[in-house]
Structure formats: structure tokens, C-alpha cells
Amino acid sequence: MDFQIRKVRSPQGAKKLSAERAAYFQLMQLGVNNEDACRIVGVNPKTGRRWRNGRRPSGRNKAASPVRPVAPPSASSSTRYLREEERIHIADRLREKASVRAIAAELGRSPSTVSREIRRNRTNGTRGLWHYRPYAAQARADARRPRPKPGKIGQNPELRDFVQAGLDQRWSPEQICQALRMTFPDRPEMHVVHETVYQALYVQGRGELRREVARALRSGRTRRKPQRQANCRQPRFKDPMVMISDRPAEAEDRAVPGHWEGDLIIGKDGASAIGTLVERATRYVMLLHLPDGRSAEDVRDALVTTVQTLPGHLVRSLTWDQGSEMAAHQGFTIATDVPVYFCDPASPWQRGSNENTNGLLRQYFPKGTDLSAHTPEHLDAVAAELNGRPRKTLGWETPAERLHKLLTA
Numbered sequence: 302m303d304f305q306i307r308k309v310r311s312p313q314g315a316k317k318l319s320a321e322r323a324a325y326f327q328l329m330q331l332g333v334n335n336e337d338a339c340r341i342v343g344v345n346p347k348t349g350r351r352w353r354n355g356r357r358p359s360g361r362n363k364a365a366s367p368v369r370p371v372a373p374p375s376a377s378s379s380t381r382y383l384r385e386e387e388r389i390h391i392a393d394r395l396r397e398k399a400s401v402r403a404i405a406a407e408l409g410r411s412p413s414t415v416s417r418e419i420r421r422n423r424t425n426g427t428r429g430l431w432h433y434r435p436y437a438a439q440a441r442a443d444a445r446r447p448r449p450k451p452g453k454i455g456q457n458p459e460l461r462d463f464v465q466a467g468l469d470q471r472w473s474p475e476q477i478c479q480a481l482r483m484t485f486p487d488r489p490e491m492h493v494v495h496e497t498v499y500q501a502l503y504v505q506g507r508g509e510l511r512r513e514v515a516r517a518l519r520s521g522r523t524r525r526k527p528q529r530q531a532n533c534r535q536p537r538f539k540d541p542m543v544m545i546s547d548r549p550a551e552a553e554d555r556a557v558p559g560h561w562e563g564d565l566i567i568g569k570d571g572a573s574a575i576g577t578l579v580e581r582a583t584r585y586v587m588l589l590h591l592p593d594g595r596s597a598e599d600v601r602d603a604l605v606t607t608v609q610t611l612p613g614h615l616v617r618s619l620t621w622d623q624g625s626e627m628a629a630h631q632g633f634t635i636a637t638d639v640p641v642y643f644c645d646p647a648s649p650w651q652r653g654s655n656e657n658t659n660g661l662l663r664q665y666f667p668k669g670t671d672l673s674a675h676t677p678e679h680l681d682a683v684a685a686e687l688n689g690r691p692r693k694t695l696g697w698e699t700p701a702e703r704l705h706k707l708l709t710a
Contacts, residue, residue: 306343474498559617562655568672597628
């Protein structure tokens with residue numbers, strides 16, 4: 302904004318400080334706090350609070366009503382938001398020097414909820430002192446609640462033009478926001494975070510920026526793509542997955558052999574890989590040779606070849622994570638009649654035996670090395686060495702001994 306503090310501060314009759322008052326409320330709508338807004342327009346912070354909160358009649362001064370809108374009572378009664386009586390309780394307990402965690406436990410709220418409430422709605426004084434006044438805090442919360450809110454970029458033409466120019470130069474929103482802080486260090490009304498720029502581009506109906514500048518974004522998307530909403534996710538594979546929650550109970554307690562866990566260990570720059578299979582009951586290890594890469598077809602063919610070397614009663618199921626290498630899981634099941642169960646996202650503990658085995662294999666296949674250089678004979682030798690180690694979880698038997706017992710029984 303182009304507001305300049307008047308050099309001559311003499312009264313101007315009935316319209317004194319009218320320009321300052323209008324500039325003050327414009328800054329407040331842009332999200333500037335009371336002290337910064339008063340400093341910019343050149344008035345005392347008490348004057349700004351009086352403009353915003355109203356005043357009682359005194360002497361020749363008439364009463365003035367608060368400028369901030371008040372939300373309807375029904376919005377304040379929702380248990381989603383802190384209520385006025387809860388804010389009164391917070392104020393009383395703060396005067397008693399109670400901790401934030403103690404106050405939160407008494408209200409049945411999260412400590413972070415109480416901490417944010419105090420930080421957002423407290424009344425800042427001089428020399429870094431602050432007070433928490435419950436009725437003022439309730440008024441601030443009610444004033445922020447009405448929707449929709451006007452965007453900061455749309456209300457400030459200078460800010461909008463700066464962001465527009467940055468996008469035209471193919472700057473990222475984060476680069477634009479840092480440039481704003483460096484170009485206007487003493488003007489908080491010109492400071493935004495990059496999420497504000499993204500919302501101005503993507504949120505429909507606001508129109509702060511031209512729709513064409515969305516093409517300047519490096520992603521090239523004209524609409525925002527939700528990533529974390531389960532109902533908006535695209536299916537992981539073309540063929541539907543069967544999740545680990547549907548796996549038979551016999552696989553969970555390791556009572557019946559034949560349930561395997563699988564994964565890949567990746568080589569340098571993701572260019573090579575080795576497949577690993579671990580039997581849950583015996584911890585028996587088998588390694589898949591993948592000389593041509595780790596595409597879904599390569600992994601499927603290697604799995605089919607390896608599984609067909611085992612007796613049918615020792616291959617009952619296969620559990621894998623949701624890696625793209627298992628996109629052809631349906632073809633593997635058709636060829637071997639072995640169902641594939643998939644773990645939940647970011648849940649490696651659901652394949653604990655396989656994860657532990659992958660850590661042991663890194664002694665033989667260090668990270669950052671080319672795994673395609675290992676021959677099938679070398680992989681078989683490594684697997685035989687692991688299967689010949691005594692395991693505490695097997696009563697100090699080796700996986701090979703435990704598997705041999707199952708084959709001869």
C-alpha cells in the first residue's frame with residue numbers, strides 16, 4: 302500500500318485521522334497485527350485497539366461499537382472449537398501459574414490446542430509482556446471464523462503484481478515469497494507464504510491471479526492434485542490388491558509353513574536389484590536373480606521360476622509391499638496359484654522377517670554397489686550361507702535344518 306505518515310499531526314476537525322483509520326483497517330484485513338499496523342500508519346497501539354474494539358462514552362466522546370463482526374452463537378457452541386467458558390477457565394488457570402498441559406488435561410483438550418489458543422488470542426503489551434483476556438480472545442476467534450475469507454493477494458494490487466511478475470519469469474512460489482521478504486523487509490503486508498500463492502492459483506472462485514499463470518508452474522497442472530485423501534487416491538495397480546488384513550490367520554502365527562515374504566534390495570542409482578524371499582516359519586531365504594532390471598514383468602518371471610522349484614505345500618502365500626515391481630501380481634498368481642497379499646503403506650513391520658533378512662544381506666551386497674554384477678551361482682552361495690546360520694528364534698537350529706525336517710516329515 303502507498304500510505305505515508307503525515308508530517309503535520311495537527312487536528313483536522315471532525316475528520317482527524319480518517320486516512321490513518323482507513324489504512325489501519327486495510328492492514329488488519331491483510332493479516333497485519335495491531336502493533337505493526339499502528340506503527341505503519343503512525344498512531345499509538347491503544348488508538349488501534351480503540352478503533353477495532355470500540356469504546357465506552359466518556360466526556361464529549363460518544364460510544365463506538367466494535368468493528369469486528371461477531372459470529373452467531375451456534376458457531377461458538379460447537380465442541381470442535383474452544384467455547385467461551387473454556388477460555389475463561391484458561392485465563393483463570395494462567396493467573397494461577399498452571400502449566401499448559403495441566404490446563405489441557407482439565408479441559409479434555411490437546412496441549413497443542415491450548416498452546417495455540419494462548420499464542421493466537423493473547424493481548425500483547427509493552428516490553429514483551431502479554432495477558433490472556435478470555436472475552437477478547439473469544440472476540441478474536443469469532444472474527445476469524447466467518448467464511449469465505451478474502452485472499453491477501455487479491456486485496457493488495459502491489460502484492461498481486463509482484464507475484465504475477467515472478468510467475469511470468471517462471472519463479473517458484475517459494476522463490477517469490479523469499480524475494481518479497483528481501484525486497485520489502487519492513488512491510489509485513491507484502492509478506493506471504495508460498496501456500497498462499499498456491500491457493501491463489503488453484504482455489505476456484507477467488508480469481509486473485511490470472512488463470513493462465515498456472516501454466517508457469519513447473520508441474521504444469523492447472524488443478525491441484527490431492528495426495529493424502531484416501532477416497533481421492535488412484536488405484537495402485539490395474540489389478541486390485543488383496544490386503545494383508547485378508548491373509549489367513551495361519552500365516553500370522555507362523556504355525557504352518559509355506560507363507561513367504563518378499564522384497565527387493567536396490568543397487569546403485571536404483572539401476573539394479575536382487576529379489577529376496579523369506580519363509581515365515583523357517584526363515585529360509587531364497588534370492589532372485591534380476592539381470593535385466595526390476596520391471597514388473599522381470600520380477601514376475603523370476604518369482605514364477607523360483608516358486609516352481611518348491612513343493613506345492615511349501616508355497617501357500619506371498620506377502621509384498623506396494624512397490625511398483627509387483628504390478629503384475631495377478632499374472633504371478635495365475636501361473637503359480639499362489640495368492641499375493643499386500644502390506645499397508647509405510648508399514649515395513651508387517652514383513653518383519655524379510656526386513657531383517659535384507660539387513661543381513663547388506664553384509665554381502667552393500668548399498669551403492671552394482672547388484673547386476675552378481676551371478677546366480679553367487680546368489681545361491683550367499684543364500685546357502687544365511688540358511689546355514691543358527692538362529693535364536695529357531696532354538697539355534699538353522700533355517701536349512703528346519704526346512705529339511707518339514708520336507709522329510
